[in-house]
Amino acid sequence: MNLLTVVTFLPLLGAVGLALLPRDEAGQHRVVALSVSIVTFLLSLGLWFGFDAAPGAPEFQFEQNVPWVRSIGIGYHVGLDGVALLLVMLTTVLGPVVVLSAWKAVQERVKEFMIALLVLETAMIGTFAALDLVLFYVFWELILVPMYLLIGVWGSQNRLYATVKFFIYTFAASVLMLLAILYVYFHDGGTFDYVEARRTLEVTPTAARFLFLAFALAFAVKVPMFPLHTWLPDAHTEAPTAGSVILAGVLLKMGTFGFFRYAMPLFPEAALEYRTLIAVLAVIGILYGALMSFVQADMKRLVAYSSVSHLGFVMLGLMALSAEGLTGGVYQMLNHGISTGALFLLVGILYERRHTRLISEYGGLAKQVPWIATAFVVVTLSSIGLPGTNGFVGEFLILSGTWLSRIASSGWFAGVAALGVILGAVYMLVLVEKVFFGPLENAHNRHLPDLSVREGFVLAPMIALIVVMGLLPQPFLSPAKPAVDRLVQRFQAAEQRLGKGPQVGTQSTSFATRVLLPPGAPAIPVAPAPEGH
């Protein structure tokens, strides 16, 4: 049995098992779901330690390739490159965390809730693992159903509106991608296999432009990029805590991952063409998200808008098309998953105690609940990118990567984005101040219990990752490196085909990497290594 396949389908198997359990044993359902997600995580550690990040190692590892619907040409082809590996790990880490976070918060229809979570986990891992375009699309769409139920059944007051909007918005954006996939099938020698398609795809520049846009639309809505983000604040706010954590932690990454894995490497020339537009939208998103965060009265909505801002950084890093920018973008995907996931967990913890998300209802909590306050501050620091936390590594790489990149007026992009960093610090610190400091005026806040042991277990892995990834980024950067290098090479080849002068890579020897990496460690942009297959 292929380990990756096992990790992918184990949660689904658990969901099927749960479905067979009697309906009224909520305690059992929780324990089963937790055990399944923990076992999934433990097995995924096998992927983490078994992955070979050396430059000569095969691009996709833990590969399995068997026909699925042979007669239509659909294969079950899965495999991981470093970036997919990191995102799969993020998913499996968050798995037990969200189950545990919903232990008390979800009391109704626990069985269905846990089934939805486990199905979602399989779909997310599958999305990252798929190497067949139709298989990818199947997992990509499969996510909609459990997420739709999570928001619609267990969400708060305005959940029906939010969940329908989420579903229709993302579904509508994805269907054109299906047509693009079908078009690719007829222009790569009749296969849906991604690796084959990337090698043999031959389309006219016009077609490539349309195909890129079809893929990019699906991914941009998921990211979400300004101005396609409007589903996100509603979905985030109305979703139950576990739903928000998964939404922020993993689902949004599927969009950025989609750019990295599909839209950019399949159509590099078109990507170069639309790069400036996307970068502009990314920067607008950074500022817009930050400014919108300022004015939110609802904590969850604030965090939701901050996601728009953070994901703008990721997209900017990807569009920089320099090794640092891309690496930073990948790293920031993980950071955002961890720190925003943790923020949603903390907001959920407060909500369980006070049943309100309004910032004005809180104030001066630090004395009452010091552990919650401590955790919140640590997560906030990570979110605003303080040195020593993971957020710093990602933002620094993105900004320096953008600054040094060959995108037109790179200094402006980096400069304006840096403004977003400052704004981010302001709105997050203002939030912390309003909620945790100042006088404790609201009488309802006087008898709040502090973190329980269970909640401690929920937050501990997140905080640990924040610190470890801040101080020791190398183990998390190195798996991504071969994938990033390969993408840069693809773009260098594309830029030579276009013959319009250098557009990718950095302008000068990278200052950023020399500062960041310890002496002796290989610099991030290395000489082109031969492609793996």
Add this chain to the structure above:
Amino acid sequence: MTGFPTKDFVALVPVAILTAGAIVLLLSEVFLVSGRRGYQAILTVAFAAAAGIAAAALPASGPVFGRQATADGFSVFVTVVVCAGLALSALVGAGWLEARNAERGEFYALALFGAAGMSLLGMASDFLVGFIGIETMSLATYALAAYLRRGKRPAEAAFKYLVLGAVSSSLFLYGSALLYGASGSTLFSDLSKGHGSALLLAGLGLVAAGVAFKVAAVPFHTWTPDVYEGAPTPVTAFMAAGVKTAAFALLARIFLAAESGPAAQASAFGGIIAALAVLTMIFGNLLALPQRSVKRMLAYSSIAHAGYLLIGVVSAGAAGAREKALSGVLFYLAVYSATAIGAFAIVGFLERRARGDEEPMDPWDLQRFAGLAARRPGLAFAMAVFLLSLAGIPPTAGFLGKLYIFQAAIGAELYGLAVLGILTSVLGAYYYLRVVVYMYMRPPEGEAEGLRSPSMAVAVVAAVAVVVLLGIVADPVVRLAQAAGLL
């Protein structure tokens, strides 16, 4: 002409089995000793199964009856789908009619006669055989639609169906006559030999209109919502599955024959069908949006699905995409049949019953589905599976069906149709999901729970199994469809 034409009669064995079944069921009423009729549905299923197996097992005879009919993989696939649809509908009918104390042998006999006509349509390669098939099928379904006339709606539905159906049959017949005038033959294969392009085009147009009535393509769809809503629910299920499958089979054969003719004629006929596809997809989906009656919504959705199937038919006109398109259409028809019967069965479970002769105001209102997940989780899950499949969301069979059809369309370079089709399918997601919202996200209404019927439950379980399995392990069925697509 020497010897007994064994080949010709072998080709007719499935039709004969279905007809014999109809006669047996009719006689069963005469010789009925006790009041129990439970065996009638089982008998119908047995005859349907026998006909389906006979179709699949007997050697394909190829052209028979002087090329007026063709028994090939295509007709076999159609017959099997029709028989499966008949069996499922009969199971649904058993529970539904029993609850209304209206189970009679005639019901099953009519359904079997109808299926015989449908099976014949799958083989028709001549306008006369086609007309006989249409009439056999239609007369049975007219009677079925009027089978249970309690209240105004069913009577109106049956009458409307009869009148408009008769008009469409006569259009088809008149078109056939014009084509005979142009080509001197009623064979599809002689269409390409026709002279007098005006006559040919007029004939083809009339034939297309006649068939468009049967497949419920816009603007020939106006009967569909009323008839689907007013007919007894099991009959609606049977019509959505069987009539649609048979009519598309006929349309596909006529289309291919017309496409092999002179270029002008081919492109004109292709243009007509493409225009029908565009209108059908747009209006079918738009009109389904505001419906509060789930049964009526499913009726409009069946129109929308006819639109996607028409894309498949048009794609079959392109040289390289023909096989793919035809097998796509067949696969889609198989999937749609199972899904539609399942969805209508659930509607049948839940519909509000008439008290005496008084007609309930809104027997299929969305409100009937409110909180279904809490009251009847099994029904809600099954309905959710059917709706997701209708919306084309993976991993259901409906997704693969859409993928297959659109793959054919892209292969035929019909990009505009494909884009329009996929965008209108998003509208579908909205109205299908609304039912899911009611089932899973709204509190239950304090009302009766609806029917409990083992035979309907069997039909629903079978339909769920088909929809899920065809979504996950589609390969064997796709292979059959591909073999059948080699017309």
